[in-house]
Amino acid sequence: MRTLAVTNQKGGIGKTVTVQSLAVALTERGLRVLTVDLDPQANLTMRARVALRPGQATAFDFFVDKLPIADLIVHSPQGYDLVPATDLLEQVDQDSVNELRWPRDLRKGLAHIVDRYDYCLLDTAPSVSLRFLIVSALVAATDGVIIPFSPNADAIVGMQKLIARIEQLLPENPDLRVVACLPVRVRDIKVQTHLLEQTRTRLADCTVAEPVLQHADFDKAELYRASIFEIAGTGAGATAYRALADIVVGSAAVQLTGQAAAVAAAGRS
Numbered sequence: 425m426r427t428l429a430v431t432n433q434k435g436g437i438g439k440t441v442t443v444q445s446l447a448v449a450l451t452e453r454g455l456r457v458l459t460v461d462l463d464p465q466a467n468l469t470m471r472a473r474v475a476l477r478p479g480q481a482t483a484f485d486f487f488v489d490k491l492p493i494a495d496l497i498v499h500s501p502q503g504y505d506l507v508p509a510t511d512l513l514e515q516v517d518q519d520s521v522n523e524l525r526w527p528r529d530l531r532k533g534l535a536h537i538v539d540r541y542d543y544c545l546l547d548t549a550p551s552v553s554l555r556f557l558i559v560s561a562l563v564a565a566t567d568g569v570i571i572p573f574s575p576n577a578d579a580i581v582g583m584q585k586l587i588a589r590i591e592q593l594l595p596e597n598p599d600l601r602v603v604a605c606l607p608v609r610v611r612d613i614k615v616q617t618h619l620l621e622q623t624r625t626r627l628a629d630c631t632v633a634e635p636v637l638q639h640a641d642f643d644k645a646e647l648y649r650a651s652i653f654e655i656a657g658t659g660a661g662a663t664a665y666r667a668l669a670d671i672v673v674g675s676a677a678v679q680l681t682g683q684a685a686a687v688a689a690a691g692r693s
Contacts, residue, residue, distance in 0.1 A: 435550035438608035449669035461509035568603035
């Protein structure tokens with residue numbers, strides 16, 4: 425099972441849509457996909473259109489009661505499986521800051537189901553300071569990170585800072601790397617072409633995926649808690665996420681370089 429985290433420091437940037445859409449794009453290929461909702465807002469859980477039964481165990485129960493991840497999994501009608509979330513995860517994030525062994529728990533938990541899935545996608549909450557849940561996701565991301573972003577000057581600076589923070593976790597996860605930076609909610613490709621080129625220049629070690637254009641179809645998908653594939657399966661949005669799936673399946677990941685590579689080497693020794 426290949427495990428990837430989808431993260432950014434900013435909220436409302438398209439992380440959940442990316443996890444959902446990439447999950448569907450991968451299942452289209454006949455691949456077995458698990459998604460894990462690690463955001464206390466539980467947007468992925470809601471968008472997956474799963475009917476949680478009363479008392480349904482969630483990611484909260486994994487971290488607090490140490491329930492096996494296999495006991496938490498539900499199936500989405502969109503084709504992938506899900507470990508759901510509730511707002512109780514906020515409590516987990518607050519209470520676990522001082523735990524010494526917490527970063528490895530999720531990675532160890534997922535190790536028990538590696539034979540059940542081809543891919544595991546981790547949805548994360550926005551975080552300026554890398555706190556419990558997002559660090560847990562990054563330590564568990566044995567096959568890298570996808571960073572959705574809106575192409576503007578501030579976002580590029582923010583991504584540089586995020587990548588620097590990700591590099592700090594290399595001793596915990598020496599295989600951590602950026603698989604792709606994904607431009608999302610691009611309103612006018614002609615206007616933002618310059619910013620996309622800046623991104624490719626300033627983040628030279630990051631594969632910049634095909635931009636996901638802003639479109640009313642995404643608003644409709646959110647309204648109906650559907651995937652973009654259900655709303656417009658042949659549209660530009662679905663096409664862009666299939667292209668992202670090409671990158672993921674093709675293992676087009678770039679190892680972090682420079683000082684980060686040295687840190688990674690030290691982590692392996």
